[in-house]
Amino acid sequence: MAGTAYEEFLELGEYHGRERREVLPQWIEAATRIGLNERDMEYAVKEFIPEMWDLQYLGVRKMIGAMTREAIDHTQLKEQRKRGVKLVYGIIPAILTPYQAVKKAGGDKVFVSFPDMCLMNFLQPLFHKGAPLFELAEQSGLTYGCRHCALNKLRIGLRLKDVVPAPDIQWSFGLVCDEATKVDEYINCIFDDKWFAVITRLPHDTCMAEVDDEIPERVAYLAAAFKDAYEEVQRITGVKVQDEHVAAALDDFQRYLGKTDVLIRLTAQADPQPLRGSELVNFCHPFSMPFNTGIEHMEDALDTMIEEVKVEIANGRGIYPKGAPKVGGYFIPYSIPWVDKVFMDNGVATSSSLSMIASAKQLIPPSGTDLYQNVAEQWLRMVFGMGCHVEISTWIEKVNRAKPDALLMGFFDYDRWLGQMHKMGAREVEKATGIPTFYIEADFFDDRDYSQEALRTRIESISQVIKMRKAAKERGVAGEQAVACEPGAA
């Protein structure tokens, strides 16, 4: 039995017996380094996690364990560096396959990571404790009032707290966000001149009807840009990336994508729904960060979760009432999981339908003979590579496929990439699909600006409208006539 809150946390993540005893000292050290104390641990295991997560599922617990393994690994970066391990960082939005290929090629000689993403995905959804690190960045000059991205603030905070040392090389993609790459420059100029970054960019100068991944020259251009950056990464780390490593990374990605698509579809179609939308998004972390400890722990959790969801569906069980309306989102704000909980309290099920299910095109593996072009093509089909007009039509395809009762947009008002797109996309998707769309102006990672109490009333009224429209639809009355509401402007 677990004695302390630290041990209870490890139990939650499926560390038992000898393994738990062995990991415990590293876990206590890791937690302390990222600013978690005993009180935070008590709060997480006794209140926050049981309330925000469906711990009855082994798949969920294994996923918490996989994220914990990765987070502990990330607090050892300084020691890794001293041992001569080369540190390769990246940041979102990025094309992940190349990083995973570097890890496959370099093994233990290289630590491949998006440290800010990894620790954000750990600190906020499980402990609700990113704020002290955001504040460190704010005190250093990235002021609170300027609505900078909390993820970028976390990167600065982690550097200032000396959890994350300078990388040997940071490889970033400025495809859709310039703030992320600018922050590398900021860290280099102000705090750490050893913080070395290379940037891969693709100009978004396509015309409205053009689709990047269907234009051979653009695919070739991005593939060539990968090769350039690879050469730099290889020069600095001494790791040689061969075609077989790129091919293996590509396979991992495509396989994981197929499996998450199964989980999301099963969950979204089930009535009663067996899992929360925020948890679905957490299963998708291998699309937003490389796992230095390998994706097999996440994949094992995902496989387990798929089987558990099938059993729940076969037995007619779920965590929401039968018939509960479903609200889709872009990413359900998993880093602020109480948003999901408030929807749940109001009898509305969240499911992720835009960012996480794959479009028909995304599920087809590229089959060209040039591996780098395959990587480029694969990622230009994903949201990070698309222009705005293409992404919105992909949203429409996904909404038509998932058929949620409503759509929740927003939570990205600060964001260099999604901020404007959510505002435009909300209207466009609603017009094209007839699904009512609600927009909430808020921050995806940082809830210091809004409280549960403040948002509860809005979510209550959104939920009420969604339920009335669903009931009206079921009675055969056109929702627009039956309910006076103003979707898109919650």
Ligand code: SF4
């Ligand atoms: S602003 Fe958005 S796209 Fe840019 S780093 Fe932050 S979360 Fe990523």
